[in-house]
Amino acid sequence: MSIPPDDAVTIAPDIHKLVYDDEELRILDVHVKPGEKAGMHRHPRNITYILKGGMLRFTDETWKTKDVTFADGHTAHMPETLHAVENTGQSEIHAIQIEFKK
Numbered sequence: 001m002s003i004p005p006d007d008a009v010t011i012a013p014d015i016h017k018l019v020y021d022d023e024e025l026r027i028l029d030v031h032v033k034p035g036e037k038a039g040m041h042r043h044p045r046n047i048t049y050i051l052k053g054g055m056l057r058f059t060d061e062t063w064k065t066k067d068v069t070f071a072d073g074h075t076a077h078m079p080e081t082l083h084a085v086e087n088t089g090q091s092e093i094h095a096i097q098i099e100f101k102k
Contacts, residue, residue, distance in 0.1 A: 006082070012038035016097075028097040032056065032087040040084045046099040050074040055089030070095075 008016040008028065015038050020027040032038070032054075040061070053070040060066075061082045070093065087093055 006040065006042045008038070008041040008043055011041035024101055026099050026101070028099065030093070030095040030097055032085065032093040034087050034090055034092065037086040038084060040082065042080070042082045043078065043097070044080050044099050044101060046078050046097050048076050048078060048095050048097045050093070050095045052092065052094040054087060054091045054093040056093060057086045057088045059084040059086075 009018050015030060015032055015036065017029040017031075018026060019029050030048075034054075040059070050070045050072060053072045053074060055067060055069050058066050058068060067088065069089075
């Protein structure tokens with residue numbers, strides 16, 4: 001499977017660290033520092049577990065923004081998405097993201 005040019009690890013490797021990858025899934029260790037941004041990037045269907053919460057501003061493919069506050073321990077099952085993110089809070093956000101390839 002080829003990696004699309006708008007892949008999260010390709011666009012923001014300082015934020016999205018690849019920790020596991022096989023033919024069915026990959027696991028990312030995600031750290032977003034206060035004020036840090038990741039340009040427009042894509043995630044396949046995934047489950048995200050927030051270890052350390054905070055505030056993120058999401059910008060979707062139509063350039064609409066949405067501010068979201070994540071609590072420690074929050075878990076979400078997300079569809080495939082294309083977005084940009086910015087940490088608008090005062091704390092570093094830390095999450096584990098399990099992306100499904102099938």
